[in-house]
Amino acid sequence: MTTLDITALRSLIAVASLAGVRRAADALHLSQPAVSGHLRKLEDELGFEIVFRQGRSIAFTARGEDLLREAYALVAAHDAALARLGGGYDHDIVVASTEHASAPMLQAVARLLREEFPHRGIRFEFHRSARLREFVHKRTATVAIGFGDLGRGVEHVADVPLEWIGSDRAPVAAHRLVAFARPCVIRDRMLALGEDFSIERECVDMASLVNAVRSGVGVTALPSRTRLAPGLHPLQGLPALGTVPMTVVVGAEVTDRVRQGIHQELREVWAAL
Known part of the structure; x- marks a missing residue:
């Protein structure tokens, strides 16, 4: 029976959002072979090619784009079901970000959060800013990085x-x-x-x-x-x-020291790019 692995679908969404395997791997804190392996796993399971080489980059096939649309819906339904059941990823730290945030910015945020919450995993979600406002409103993300007014507690980055x-x-x-x-x-x-x-x-x-x-x-x-x-x-x-305006919202569970550190790191990384 054909099944679709949620972790592999998350990698697929990251590759699409960040327009590349290497960028997706950097943002997800995985190796490039791991992300490529997730794509191959989906291709093997479904029996068709998802992406193909286009010069030094990759592009999605027509059926790959069909899968990507389904992946957004499947991952959202999966996470919503777990939230209703009170299990699964509830213990994870969620960093919800626009695809335009650079890998160094996400890595800086992840480093500070790992210091603050050493026994919790970090999960990245990549969405457009309109969707990020939902994360902030529902308080389902510990950190949200996007553009414009993301909601209560928003801070200006650049x-x-x-x-x-x-x-x-x-x-x-x-x-x-x-x-x-x-x-x-x-x-x-x-x-x-x-x-x-x-x-x-x-x-x-x-x-x-x-x-x-x-x-x-x-x-x-x-x-x-x-x-x-x-x-x-x-x-x-x-x-x-x-x-x-690039902006960030940091949840109340984060201490003031780390919140200020995230704000400062994002500004410094942006300035250094």
């Missing part, structure tokens, strides 16, 4: 400039946009430039956004200092998009 990104392969008309589905502050910034700018394709995760831009569907905007996948490069000469 004002992050946005930059235009396009494909190395062929020039694309700047008014053709690739964007995340609503709600998304970066999408809103691009559309606010006027009626000449229109959404060519909507995406649900970083991997599909990267693939669409790289294949020449359109251009997009990303926070500056985002590590760009092969085949992408910054574009010059387009209207400025300003900045978006």
